[in-house]
Amino acid sequence: MSDVPAPPAPPALPALPVTFRPTRTRAVLLTAGVAIFVVITAIAFLLPVLSPGERASFVFTGALLFAVLALLSRPKVVADESGVTVVNIATSRRLEWAEIVQVNLRPGDPWVFLNLSDGTSLPALGIQPGIAKQQAIADARALRALADTRTAREN
Structure with a gap:
């Protein structure tokens, strides 16, 4: 038996529609x-x-x-069956699932960044680790799992 830890289980997919926002x-x-x-x-x-x-x-x-x-306090990310709506401070953008290539929340990032199929990156201020770091990490993982599942389903 080896001492190598098992990889973490993938996060359970939240029921859609789901809204991610920094509630604290x-x-x-x-x-x-x-x-x-x-x-x-x-x-x-x-x-x-x-x-x-x-x-x-x-x-x-x-x-x-x-x-x-x-x-x-306006930022949020709303995921539903057809895609994601990213509401930032002064803007709002609707994305189809296929447009989201990658969901990133690296150490030190102030919020999640969505890498898009057109080669750009969109900040998603609705998931930010400021006050509630663990919640932001869980939300980013859930959004990543949703994007991966929905993109695989569409291909």
């Missing part, structure tokens, strides 16, 4: 956004020396900061 990061961003908005709005109404226009500018600034943090 999203929770932190949205919580911080709400807290910032509430604090700035409270300050606007608690300071007696502010005019109505100044109060409005405080509230607008709080809302703007919340909107920026909400935008940063």
